[in-house]
Amino acid sequence: MPTPHQQAEAELTTYALSLPETDLAPGWADTRYLRVRGKGFAVLGDKVQAHDALTITLKLPISYEMVQDLSFVRQGSPWYHQNKWAIAHFGPEDDILAELDTLKGWLRQSYVAMAPKALGRLLTESGA
Template identity: 65%
Template sequence: MSKTPHQEAEEALTAYGLTLPAATVGPGWAFTRVLRVNNRMFAIFGDKNQPLDQLTVTVKLPISVEMVADLPFVRESRGWYKQHDWVIAHFGPVDDVLAELDTLEAWIRQSYVAIAPKKLSRSIAGETL
């Protein structure tokens, strides 16, 4: 069975996240997959009962949280997530998630820098977030 664009996007974003220093991948909560650095999550994929033709990506964006709020695929964060600058991007069955890969990679990078220990963050800080 062929993969949906949403599954392809998650694979590509996971592969990108794993290029960052000390990044690992694994299960998150019961229905999510996560990227971690030093056992701290910096990207979360999935949502409860999410079909294969949808993708939810949650990342910490302390620099651009206000700038991305009006994007059509960004859901309003609430509670702890909103208080700590986490952004939830959701792509439904008709959304072209593959067209947003560059944006999502940049978000994963920004989230990594926000979560990673300073020594690791500095190792990529010279590059554009």
């Protein structure tokens, strides 16, 4: 039986892959890399991550500053801050399933930020 974190990752991956022209590629170490036309918009996992944990890294140009006070958002290197990439980490004690809608919204925001403008416009115009 999958853990809530594995269940959340599967649901988030399915959602991300439903966005136009996305794919999933192996990242570095034990990470999975979500891409739109070969350009990364999210990284799932972290080095040596337990089955009851999940780390998600996304570009949040609109809400980056707002999310920094959330308990599950970690500080990254200055590069992450400068480029508005947020790192959300959910450990065994965190209810990741309660945050799925938020995380899907973040995936969408990251996708639009990294997708070619025509693809991003299709998504924002459709309201999907």
